[in-house]
Amino acid sequence: MAERRTSPDGQVLSGGLALVRAERSGSGTTGRTYRIKFEASSGTDKCEGAVTICVPHDRSRLCTDNGRPFIDSTTGVETRSNLRGNNKKNGNI
Structure with missing residues (x-):
């Protein structure tokens, strides 16, 4: 069965809280x-960074980053999944 396309895969709420979709099928x-x-910026100082979050297919497996990004066109959230195809864009929130 193909993975159902639900959207968005992630979103950023006011205050900078980031949410990602944990549901996984396929x-x-x-x-x-x-x-x-x-x-993050205080007006005079700025800090940049990145975090990686893993959502395993199921509880018996670990995540593997296969290097193929998918950018959600509505949120800009980058997801790496073996079911997403070969979208070559790079993006961030």
Whole structure:
């Protein structure tokens, strides 16, 4: 069965809280890896960074980042999943 296309895969709420979709279906085994880039500023100082979040396919497997990104066109959230195809864009929130 093909993975059902639900959207969005992630979103950023006011105050900078980032949410990612944990639901996972389909026959793939690599799970899903999210990379979220962030920036914080106090007006004079700035800090940038990135975090990687793993959502395994199921509780018996680990995540694997297969290097193929998918950018959600509505949110800009980058998801790496073996069921997403070969979208070559790079993006961030």
